[in-house]
Amino acid sequence: MLKKGILLTVMVATLLLFGSTVFAQEVPALAGELFQYHRGQDIFFMLMLVAFLMLFIKRYEWGVCLMTMLVLTVSVPFYFAVQTIYFGATLDMSLIILGVVCAITLVIAAGMFLGQVKTWQYIVVSILFVTAYSINEWFLFTFLYGLADAGGSLLVHAFAAYFGYGVILALRHKKIFDTPMAVTVHSVSFVWLASMLLWMLWPSFTTALLAPEQVIGGMITTYMALMASALVSYLMLLAINKKIDPLIYTYALLAGGVTIGSTVDLVGPWTAYGIGIAAGIVSCLCFIYLHPALEKILGVRDVMGVHNLHGVPGLIGALFAIPIAGGVQVSGAVGTVIIGLIGGAVTGIILRALGRNEAYVLDDEESFAMTDPRANEGIPLPRDTGVSM
């Protein structure tokens, strides 16, 4: 049943991508496929930038990049193998896109348990995640009928957040609370760069699975939602705190892109703008009020605030589609939370059995040997000293 389900999902997606181009007015099949080339690449681009969005912790910069590359290089080929070997899918442009969408979901989720897991364990996490993600993919697009989520509010964002929550709830890693998390000016400048480029690339993500004739419309709704959330986040932070916390603003300005995911192809530009306003307000409120409250209640730390940008705004995005798609949106949201939490919890329990990351929480010294790399003074180049860095 499950196998058949995922197969169907892939078939539907393939049909969406290629079938539609055949019937689409005036876009021949090869041209349509070539158009996907740069959009596929854009999603890889976004995956890399998600790493730099999380690069702000002074003692944990290179480790975020290394985690990202590990997650990418394990989960994508594993996803390809599962889909082609077990379910007979073809390794084509559409599977490339589906694979990197799966991987970017895990990179987002990892922001929640960053530093709480040993670096090599991301290999294990990737295998387990792909499995849980595939189940949710089947649930949303095969088990349920008529769900609106072309841009991944549920499939990607909400699932990432609740899988992450499952992991940290199972790990219950207290040491993360004692770890100093300072930033430097330029570490935050990298975050600005990543956030602003993610903002620009976002339509490639939300429209990746749309038919060619829907793409421009999806680009417009996505940018409208993003412009709204970026403006309203500034106003919210100014109103509440007088000063702008750059590590809230650079995240919350993206909330419109998260929330528009379910309705990207279903609403007009100014409705999208309204959805973006709601997304920005909700995300800021989550960062300022919900985040510390949940930390106190649950006793676990969402390191990057994934729940504030992806969790709640993702769920709300699904609910905004109720007037169009009906109650199936509620089922999709509830199911995603449950599958995410269970999948994450199982992963967390297995990780706990493999040993938590006790010595080097949020510290590059775990993976990279260096005398005092954080003084921002020069470190001798390993090849000159013969010392491994």
Next chain:
Amino acid sequence: MLKKGILLTVMVATLLLFGSTVFAQEVPALAGELFQYHRGQDIFFMLMLVAFLMLFIKRYEWGVCLMTMLVLTVSVPFYFAVQTIYFGATLDMSLIILGVVCAITLVIAAGMFLGQVKTWQYIVVSILFVTAYSINEWFLFTFLYGLADAGGSLLVHAFAAYFGYGVILALRHKKIFDTPMAVTVHSVSFVWLASMLLWMLWPSFTTALLAPEQVIGGMITTYMALMASALVSYLMLLAINKKIDPLIYTYALLAGGVTIGSTVDLVGPWTAYGIGIAAGIVSCLCFIYLHPALEKILGVRDVMGVHNLHGVPGLIGALFAIPIAGGVQVSGAVGTVIIGLIGGAVTGIILRALGRNEAYVLDDEESFAMTDPRANEGIPLPRDTGVSM
């Protein structure tokens, strides 16, 4: 008359973008529109990079990013609203591009009065700018007949510089001269990154409004002009100063892209190369000799040297098209300077009434609360300390 003019401009641009694709040999309408997808995105990319081109002031890095996002998120929807509500334009791919071209013009202009204006005031600036910009757009493409400016030498670059001059002349903010403007190695490395990527993306800007069959030609002339200005800037700085000022070189190397704007679709590759040589020479001379002279004479500071890269090279670009388009280029240049100066001055006067930025000239402390962020030592993460940063 004005309303009708802007409507006509939009209609002409729409016809240029879409009409041409219908008649263009072998590029069907939808394929042509999809081709614009990534080019539209490229211009958003460039807008973000303009922020990083201005990120070199040690105490004012995040503030530049925040200003950029504010300008983007206020001016683009306002431009859309004006065009669709008042002038009946359709919010389609072409309007997206016209909107972000408007916004990038303001981000460039803001480089001139950076730090002299309070951050929240950029919301006001955006509204006023869109109005002035729309008048100049109407003047250039509807009032005048046959103007050559497909790549925006006048519409974008010259207008940005003279609008900016209008603002600083009206503000007359003396405190900017007392503000220390130091750089760090990496703050300038971000500038190198931005400059080099802007160089690479530039053809997407100059060819954005060309018919599909003119795009490759425009890419070639743009790169030729940019290669010339980048080489000649190095030689000029070497000849005049023996050493390279990175903050002149990273700007002047882009001058060819500014100057080729008016003739991007009208000249051959080697003529474009010649135009680029002239652009590089002129821009370097402006940075080295004209900039300090104008500061002394006018008593105001062009913070980023916008006039040296966009002002003079933009005007010269328009004049290079005289042999092809005739005297209308002179009218276009003169009109752009006048409309820019007046629009900027009105904006400056209003800003002055709203209160100049006295306490925090070029200082991130205006928007971001932090103990001593500029020591480049770690700053505690606000979420850990409970202190708003």
Next chain:
Amino acid sequence: MLKKGILLTVMVATLLLFGSTVFAQEVPALAGELFQYHRGQDIFFMLMLVAFLMLFIKRYEWGVCLMTMLVLTVSVPFYFAVQTIYFGATLDMSLIILGVVCAITLVIAAGMFLGQVKTWQYIVVSILFVTAYSINEWFLFTFLYGLADAGGSLLVHAFAAYFGYGVILALRHKKIFDTPMAVTVHSVSFVWLASMLLWMLWPSFTTALLAPEQVIGGMITTYMALMASALVSYLMLLAINKKIDPLIYTYALLAGGVTIGSTVDLVGPWTAYGIGIAAGIVSCLCFIYLHPALEKILGVRDVMGVHNLHGVPGLIGALFAIPIAGGVQVSGAVGTVIIGLIGGAVTGIILRALGRNEAYVLDDEESFAMTDPRANEGIPLPRDTGVSM
């Protein structure tokens, strides 16, 4: 003979690019050419990123960017001039791509002799390099028949490494061994950024000269090889050194892209994965064992380890195509090494006659005047002090 040969090469490449699109099912000529637009831009993007991949030396950051811009702006127009004036080629989309591929090869090669050559001398190097590169281009694609190297394992990567070796062997610049090469945390973060974006962009490089209907297949093999090399590099470094040297990992993770060059259009996804595994293993072993051994034996320093990422993995890439293309691959590899070494040696001898870079080996002070820029403290902005920086 030579002239005719290069002309033929260009004709074949032109035919490949445009002829094929005419016959390709459903991709009209203009659409095919427009598709090349963004791929051409991507290669410019990669050229810029190669500079940032080499930005890790604390005292030599801006100098790498300046060198890159000089190489780009001299070699591309010179390549255009040679091809159009002497060989009657047309300056079109395909020549743009061939030109920037030539320039990126020299930027890679320059990594080997960085700091050992005065900055202005890169103008001379560019002229000499374009000549040697053109000879090798003729040798591979005109003199030899049936060589498989669509993605440039030999044309770009191996040639870059052996040209570089020729230069450093002729220069024999001992002072490079005494130059301190320290890094800072963020200088290496720029390298991570460059490496991860190069990884993402790589298919645009390997498929740039393929027919439209081969592009998606080439994208898939390229990403498969890159995923393999990135994973296996991590595992290799972990197994050998326990800790990850970021300056080996960020380079070796790209080895799959180098090695797949010759077979990008000839193998299936999982064969490509196998090729990527081999590439990652070989590149890591070269960095760890071959690099110091060759330094001792030859008495010269390959500053960026170009031979470890481009030299050996490039040659191996050519050899992996032997089962398909036959012994011509061996001839191609041997010829590339010989032409590269001789071309580099001639260049090195001429550079030696022009004077080696003695005073400022790997030091930005050569090009940029500054009191103590490397303390990472603020440096006064030249325009404020009136001092040239």
